[in-house]
Amino acid sequence: MTLSAQKPAIDMLDLVVIGAGPHSLSLLCRLLEQSPFETLTDSDHQRYHHIRTKSKNKLVRDCCDTIDVDSLKPHIKVIDANVSSGGWMCQWNKSFEALHIAHLRSPVFFHPDPFHPDALRTFAKAECRECELLDITACFESGCKKCKKTKQRSHFIANDRRQFFTPSASLFQDFCASLVDRYGLDDVLHQGNVTAITPVNPNTPSSYFEIKSFNKYTGEYETFTAKRVVAALGNVNNPIIPPWVHMIPQHIPEKRIVHALDFVQCLKSDCEGCHDDILPDQLKEQLNDLSEKPRLLVIGGGLTSAQLVQLAVKRGFKDITLMTRGVLKTSQFDLSLDWIGRNANTLFASFWQAPLAERRAILRRAKNGGSVTPEYMALLKCYKETGVLEIKEKQEVRQADWNSHYEKWRVLMSTCEYEEYDVIWLGTGAALDVKKEACLVSVLESDPIEVVGGLPALDRNLKWGDLDLYMMSGYCGLSLGPTAGNLIGGRVAAERIAGDLWKKWVDESEELRSVSEGARVKGGREVKPDLFSLATMTGSFENFWSVLVE
Structure with a gap:
């Protein structure tokens, strides 16, 4: 099936996706993939099988299997603020580049490809880049030993061992680029910073959304209209700033307190030597002077703080202090193995049966604060042994004052000791709080739903109440569990959202066909509706199913 070249211009988009990260990529690939591998439970498969076969109309059933993907893409737009500077996954790639991250933390079977679960490993082999897969089988073996010691069923089976490798950042980037090429997704990208999503005529058959977007390069606002919206928002909009920073009485000198996200923002500005630009000029001179040893304080106990130390x-620092609120913990993943092994179903069953407040508590416990991978922990120990790094565990900053005369920070520790530092870097992470997302203010006002600990209470299909607004990434935590913000969570979210979208598209196609087919039968033989008259009948505001022809 193809779209006629004579169709009128369609102003109403069928779908707008906000964000061009790995979760959005998972969704777009899933929407365009006709033969996805199985990732759902038996009940899920039964539900989607019902969706695909419930119609007695063969034309509608065939649409799901033989639709030309080129006719779907013109009705979809993906809006991201960083498209012009890097295309798909720009924020993701720049984050890895800014912090010099060599490998992902996720195993090789966490990826956005909906076609094959082993696609990333296959890609590495086809490109002769298997050397870029970091062996983390020690994590597999420790998980098996732990279960054996506690007489529990092992989290993994022997065949799972081959999956315990993590891809390099460049390998994963090239793999995702291959998905973009395979599904032709560059054409759906549009540069813009979405500032508002406004529901129009909500809870009515004629409801739609107005999406306001600002293009920082042209300095102009654009407004798009869409029947459905998917918000794949990360947590980079809400950096966690310690309370003592807000208590600093005087003006904070530029570049003397820097959050990890500032490094990424600097790199996104496409400036040369961006890491030098994040440092004060005087400090750069001191770093180049071998007689000077400027002191750096890094705050945080997770992987980001370890990456900041590296x-x-x-950058030349030789006197670094890493301060953590608790004890540095070593963990290959950012959540327990219990949630990704074969015993995970039991935990997820308990999670979904729990009330929302308890689910939020489970999410916090599953993360168990910050942790550092074994590779970075070995690196920190090496820095400590060489005298470059001092680690202060179970300590916090109570107060910090800037001495403008000496141009140094005077920091009061929780041990009631004072230390002086030239610069402070914050590896304190970012928070998920849907109420602080500027683009969702109108949605929260017009269609409020329950919010628990910053996370919205979405339905099973990750939909916002009665609106055709879907959420992805960590904001799906109350519905998907602790893996919501991970790559595997993006794939599960894509399955749920794509299933619901396809159901709506099929139902709309069936409804429109039933309206038009009454006078379209001659001698008991069906005559398919004329394309232009069908488009005219819908006012050019329907989705692509409205104008399909053989």
Whole structure:
């Protein structure tokens, strides 16, 4: 099936996706993939099988299997603020580049490809880049030993061992680029920073959304209309700033307190030597002077803080203090193995049966604060042994004052000791709080839903109440569980959202066909509706199913 070249211009988009990260990529690939591999439960398969076969109309059933993907893409737009500077996954790629991250934390079977579960490993082999897969089978073996010691069923079976490798950042980037090429997704991208999503005529058959977007390069606002919206928002909009920073009485000098996200923002500005630009000029001179040893304080106990320490060493710092609120923990993943092994179903069953407040507590416990991978922990120990790094565990900053005369920070520790530092870097992470997302203010006002600990209470299909607004990434935590923000969570979210979208598209196609087919039968033989008259009848505001022809 193809779309006629004579169709009128369609102003109403069928779908707008906000964000061009790995979760959005998972969704677009899933929407365009006609033969996805199985990732759902038996009940899920039964539900989707019902969707695909419930219609007695063969034309509608065939649409799901033989639709030309080129006719779907013109009705979809993906809006992201960083498209012009890097295309798909720009924020993701720049984050890895800014912090000099060599490998992903996720195993090789976490990826956006809906066609094959082993697609990333296959890609590495086809490109002769298997050397870029980091062996983390020690994590597999420790998980098996732990279960054996506690007489529990092992989290993994022997065949799972081959999946315990993590891809390099460049390998994963090229793999995702191959998905973009395979599904032709560059054409759906549009540069813009979405500032508002406004429901129009909500809870009515004629409801739609107005999406306001600002293009920072042209300095102009654009407004798009769409029947459905998917918000794949990350947590980079809400950096966690410690309370003592807000208590600093005087003006904070530029570049003397820097959050990890600032490194990424600097790199996104396409400036040369961006890591130098994040440092004060005087400090750069001191780093180049071998007689000077400027002091750096890194705050945080997770992987980002360890990456900041590594970055500081590369920038020439020789006196670094890493301060953590608790004890540094080592973990290959950012959540327990219980949630990704074969015993995970039991935990997820308990999670879904729990009330929302308890689910939020489970999410916090599953993360268990920050942790550092074994590779970075070995690196920190090496820095400590060489005298470059001092680690202060179970300590916090109570107060910090800037001495403008000496141009140094005077920091009061929780141990009631004072230390002086030239610069402070914050590896304190970012928070998920849907109420602080500027683009969702109108949605929260017009169609409020329950929010628990910053996370919205979405339905099973990750839909916002009665609106055709879907959420992805960590904001699906109350519906998907602790893996919501991970790559595997993006794939599960894509399955749920794509299933619901296809159901709506099929139902709309069936409804429109039933309206038009009454006078379209001659001698008991069906005559398919004329394309232009069908488009005219819908006022050019229907989705692509409205104008399909053989």
